[in-house]
Amino acid sequence: EKIQLGSFITEPYSRHPALTAVAMASLDELSGGRTIVGLGAGGSGYGEMGIKRHRPVVALRECVEILRRLWSGEKVTYDGEVLKVSSCRLFFSPGRQIPIYIGSRGPKILQMAGEVADGVFLSGLSVAEGILPGIERVREGAKKSGRTLEDLQLYLESDVCVAEDPSVARDTVKRMVALTLWNSFPDFSFLEPTGATVPEDLWALLAKRDYGLIKEGAELVPDSLVDVLAIAGTPAEIVTRFSDLERKLGIRRFLVNLVPVEGVSMVQTLEDFAGKVMGNTGNRQSPP
Secondary structure (H helix, E strand, O other): OOOOEEOOOEOOOOOOHHHHHHHHHHHHHHHOOOEEEEEOOOEOEHHHHOOOOOOHHHHHHHHHHHHHHHHOOOOEEEEOOOOEEEEEOOOOOOOOOOOEEEEEOOHHHHHHHHHHOOEEEEEOOOOHHHHHHHHHHHHHHHHHOOOOHHHOEEEEEEEEEEOOOHHHHHHHHHHHHHHHHHHHOOOOHHHHHHOOOOOHHHHHHHOOOOHHHHHHHHOOOOHHHHHHHOEEEOHHHHHHHHHHHHHHHOOOEEEEEEOOOOOOOHHHHHHHHHHHHHHHOOOOEOOO
């Protein structure tokens, strides 16, 4: 009755915005207006589907426009640089503009998100020095549309693993770190503000562009990259990391992608996180 429902991150390449519009409008109707839509440029799976991720900043901007026009009840014909629709409309009105959140770590997408989105998921980085440049990009975009940063909802999105043994948590989350690097290859400029670098052996493995090597890549991820690209450790350590990020960035909303350790179910992982972490962070706000 209360929880928000969202798409986490969908994208406009493998899923046309017209399909996203009707699916999320239906969910919004069924939930009584509790839906949000998360958009991003995507990363994995495109090669297998024969899809090219073409001009993501333009594609996402066009996707936002198409979604909003469809949700307004308009019959849409749109001949964009990347996306196109012809005489497209919904056969029911969602009754409102569903909030759109754009997730990225890329500076150009973050600036565009600040200009056109209702909120932003600052994704992929978990240290303040890496996140602050992204916040400034969002601020620049907001200014272009006559808004301020306070007019948007900002969330920090992180892969999180909690375990009583911090080494287990760190080793477990490394596969997600490897995936983040795989999706970004070969552009790792987002790491520059943190001083972190990708080891040569991991770079060589990522260059093979074989998604099946993610597990092998995880074994090559150093702890220094875990600290920059994820949040892992004991419950007390996780609470400290969240509190530190809130203090340095002024962000109180966290989008948490929980990674369960081997042998622990997702249900138990959620319960442990709710009791041992959220119960000690001062009632932080979070989306789905």
